[in-house]
Amino acid sequence: MDRRKFIALAGVSAGAATLAACQGNGPGAATGGDNAGSGKGGANSLVVYAGADTNIQDLWTKTLIPGFKKATGITVNFQFDLHGQNSDQILNKIAAATQQKKDPGIDFLESMGDRAGAAGLLADPTGKVANLSEISQDVLATVEKNAIPYRGSAVLLAYLPSKVGQPPKSLDDLLAWIKANPGKFAYNSPDSGGAGDSFVQTVLGKYLTPDVLKQMQTGYHKDLEGNWDQGFKALADLNKSMYQKGVYPNGNNGTLELLLQGQISMCPAWSDQFISGRASGVVPKDAKALQISDPSFTGGATQCGVLSASKKQDLGFKLANWMLEPEQQAAIAKAIAGFPAIPMSKLPSDVQSEFADADPGNLRPGFNSDMDSDMKSQWQQKVPGH
Known part of the structure; x- marks a missing residue:
């Protein structure tokens, strides 16, 4: 897979109105997690979209979603799009909702944070995601506006x-x-x-x-x-x-x-x-x-983000902050061998030794x-x- 290219979604807002009817995951998409899909799970639920390979689907449905619910009581409704084949459609749907000040039906992007950030579709995490301070300034300098790097x-x-x-x-x-x-x-x-x-x-x-x-x-x-x-x-x-x-x-x-x-x-x-x-x-x-x-x-960081059009930004920022805690960063490293976003010194010794020669802070x-x-x-x- 040709991974992690920081692609700006040029002109997405201008053309968004014509694509406002593009709802749901689109053909070929799959969903998982608690009450997955609709985003109508109540005030204590969050809709997360991911367009990626099945290893990322497994990471979320088997590790992150149950862990987050256990830690916070918040339900995650997971929308999964294999290989992100409908990503342009989803981003145009989000842009249309943002322009029209409507709920996009998605609160949090697991992937595509770079594209959504470049298109001005993400909420500012400053002061709302305390663990952002753990990420090096060199890595933060590579991400798009308001995007949050959580693995690389x-x-x-x-x-x-x-x-x-x-x-x-x-x-x-x-x-x-x-x-x-x-x-x-x-x-x-x-x-x-x-x-x-x-x-x-x-x-x-x-x-x-x-x-x-x-x-x-x-x-x-x-x-x-x-x-x-x-x-x-x-x-x-x-x-x-x-x-x-x-x-x-x-x-x-x-x-x-x-x-x-x-x-x-x-x-x-x-x-x-x-x-x-x-x-x-x-x-x-x-x-x-x-x-x-x-x-x-x-190399590069996978960028997630909370949508500015979401009505549940507080829950989205809570998820982002939780994902940047050492326990979750170690779980991500072990599950998919993803580079941790936080300092290696914060992680268990077995994770540190696995990445000893990889130089995860160097993402050119x-x-x-x-x-x-x-x-x-x-x-x-x-x-x-x-």
């Missing part, structure tokens, strides 16, 4: 210690290792998954000035894409050193399967996928992962979604086979 992930360098004595610690060291160990490294094609996409972005970023990189992260600037030429040449030069001289696996799992089989010794991998995969056997038990530097691989944003789309297209033209 990043792409890491996964490797087999039995085959890699001294793992590379920087991008330059990694590139040198790949050339010195032909056939032992792979990354998936960037259009098939975020791990390979991050590797390509990171190599391109090596040759960009800070100003150009910042512009590519925050907006669409097609006129700047010529700055990628040097990075694409470097990637093309790596072809002969890749697994089977230029084979690019399909999807994030593709490279991890090669690692599991011992056909490669190193690959980029999502932190949550790597850590949970090691527990399930998809990733070798003895595999390790670390975050490189200068620059690091990309990727390219703007339109820039990223152009990059994937150009990679196909300029890298494989060259």
Whole structure:
């Protein structure tokens, strides 16, 4: 899955009225939790929407929802949209309700907080979510207006210690290792998954000035894409050193399967996928992962938020604050291997050791979604086979 891109919902309010009839979860959506779905559970209930994978559905229905009700007595009605396939429809529905000063039927967004924040649809949590003070200013600086980061992930360098004595610690060291160990490294094609996409972005970023990189992260600037030429040449030069001289696996799992089989010794991998995969056997038990530097691989926080149109903002802020408590942060880390949003020092030692080399405080944003789309297209033209 191509994760955690901070996409502004441009013009959503202007077009919202025409989509005001878009109610409910839409086709293919699923719901769970106590009295799930309708949002008519009374004054002590809250409607939470999530558009994500089934692991997030399980996190909420099996861990967070029952835990929150036990702690507070508040019922959560959970609206779940597999892979967020109806997310645009839901956001337009919320924007229409906000514009018309009506109840949107949703109080809290588990995901899409970045898009809702960029569109001005979230209530200000300042002074209402005390545990926001536990989140580093560096992480808070990456989120959209009024959004609350509650978990995160990043792409890491996964490797087999039995085959890699001294793992590379920087991008330059990694590139040198790949050339010195032909056939032992792979990354998936960037259009098939975020791990390979991050590797390509990171190599391109090596040759960009800070100003150009910042512009590519925050907006669409097609006129700047010529700055990628040097990075694409470097990637093309790596072809002969890749697994089977230029084979690019399909999807994030593709490279991890090669690692599991011992056909490669190193690959980029999502932190949550790597850590949970090691527990399930998809990733070798003895595999390790670390975050490189200068620059690091990309990553980001999952941003939630309380809707400004909600009539139950107080309950929404209570949920957000509860989610940022150490017990819940540890539960999230254990359930889905999500980076904690609060300091690692606040969490149990077993969680700290699991993330020891992941550097969860370092969440370098990727390219703007339109820039990223152009990059994937150009990679196909300029890298494989060259």
